[in-house]
Amino acid sequence: MAQRYADFRSDTVTKPTQRMLEAMLSASVGDDALGDDPTVQKLERRFSDLFGKEGALFMPSGTMANQCAVATHIVPGEEVIIESSAHSFAYEGGGLARIGGAHVRTIEGENGRLPLGQLAGAIRPVSVHMPRTGLICLEQTHLFSGGTILPLDYLREVSSLARHHGVPVHIDGARLFNAQVETGVDPADYGRTCDSLMVSLSKGLSCPIGSLLIGGGSFIERARRVRKWMGGAMRQSGYLAACGLVALDETLPLLAQDNARCRRLGGQVLGMDGLRLAQDTIDTNILFLEVTHADLDAPMVESALRDEGVLALALGDRLLRFVTHRHVSDADLDHAVAALARIVAKN
Ligand SMILES: Cc1ncc(COP(=O)(O)O)c(C=O)c1O
Numbered sequence: 001m002a003q004r005y006a007d008f009r010s011d012t013v014t015k016p017t018q019r020m021l022e023a024m025l026s027a028s029v030g031d032d033a034l035g036d037d038p039t040v041q042k043l044e045r046r047f048s049d050l051f052g053k054e055g056a057l058f059m060p061s062g063t064m065a066n067q068c069a070v071a072t073h074i075v076p077g078e079e080v081i082i083e084s085s086a087h088s089f090a091y092e093g094g095g096l097a098r099i100g101g102a103h104v105r106t107i108e109g110e111n112g113r114l115p116l117g118q119l120a121g122a123i124r125p126v127s128v129h130m131p132r133t134g135l136i137c138l139e140q141t142h143l144f145s146g147g148t149i150l151p152l153d154y155l156r157e158v159s160s161l162a163r164h165h166g167v168p169v170h171i172d173g174a175r176l177f178n179a180q181v182e183t184g185v186d187p188a189d190y191g192r193t194c195d196s197l198m199v200s201l202s203k204g205l206s207c208p209i210g211s212l213l214i215g216g217g218s219f220i221e222r223a224r225r226v227r228k229w230m231g232g233a234m235r236q237s238g239y240l241a242a243c244g245l246v247a248l249d250e251t252l253p254l255l256a257q258d259n260a261r262c263r264r265l266g267g268q269v270l271g272m273d274g275l276r277l278a279q280d281t282i283d284t285n286i287l288f289l290e291v292t293h294a295d296l297d298a299p300m301v302e303s304a305l306r307d308e309g310v311l312a313l314a315l316g317d318r319l320l321r322f323v324t325h326r327h328v329s330d331a332d333l334d335h336a337v338a339a340l341a342r343i344v345a346k347n
Contacts, residue, residue, distance in 0.1 A: 006332035007311045011175075011258070011285060011325035014206035019250055020243040029238035032058070033228075039238030043245055047212045050248075051197065052188030055220030057213045057227060058241055062087075062174045064232050065198040065213040067095040069170045070135060071230075072223040073196070076101025078134025081122050083109040085144035088137055088172050099230070103131040111280060112142020113154055116161065123165045136162050139172040140190070141179050146279025147262070147286030149179040155193035168195035174211075175203055178284040181256040195219065204258055204285060204325050206251045207243040254326050258285040261324040261333055268337040274344040278319060287322040288315075295347045301340075308339035 007013050016024075030036035044056040059065040066088045070080060080096060082089045084106035089096060096102040105122055107114045114136075124133045138158065141147045155171075162169045171194045180187060191197065196215035201207035213223055227233055234240075266282040269275055274293030291298045298314035305312050310332075313321040322336070 008322040009313045011204040020246045023242040024239045027242035029236040032237045033233040037238040040241040043241035050187045051191030054217035059211045062200040062211040063092045065211040067099045069196045070100035074134035079103045079131040080135045082137040111148045112145045141175045147284035149283040159193040171197040173197045174200040201244045205247040258324045285324045289320045304343045310336045
């Protein structure tokens, strides 16, 4: 029999629920590229209403949705201000330059936040000599600082600064719902702080495929054209959209458990010799550990964990990532903690 692994590599490994599979079987579909798939239209309406925006567009992936947003907001050569470890900048294959033609300006964040003073200073004055500031991008939750939540007040401050300068704001909200279930913030309040946002269905929400790009009416119409030339217009995508409708009811509330499990995992690792938390807080479902052990590095711990039936992700020499999601149980968590304790004690 194949070995079962407790898979903490990412929440993207989650598989659709039984209800999602049933919803796929019974979905009414059309041809969305021709504009007549009723299930896609329903999903887009649910999400635009949820975030208080005029429109939404169902996209194959979060990467495509982010890059489509950038290519819609800016004209090539305009500057995009973004946090230096943001997914859209660092992990989307250089798409900001390749697809959007963006002139990128990064700022090192503090727990995912662009410090307001630095952000204000980075917005360019109008000058024939300088790139025009075309967009500010934020990430909610911020993956590389450990799934940290950008507080609503902070988002409001960025939004008012950006509006003052006439610069739009895009939020990469791949895991925005992990923040939303923690804070209880009305999604429409998040919507009011930006001009566009992306939310993923295929992470903790457990859909097989899909993200939504959400924004104003004319923005979404222009994004629809960009999605087309990016190759993201789909046909009977209602089968996939059907899973998203189920997710709003079924898997979204479960994200609170994922967040709580991650905090428990962090708490149990705390104090183990040779490991330390590589983040200030555990706000949601992402945990980065630094391997400080003299005789071990992150790939060695990753490999030893695999031998114990636990999958984590080594990112570089010292960093090890754990992500909680609905396929890792409390027992998996206890097993991972015991395995980590054995590995650091043995060496
Ligand atoms: C913060 C963040 N943004 C965007 C994406 C891209 O999503 P996708 O994998 O659907 O392209 C990811 C994927 O893990 C992510 O973590």
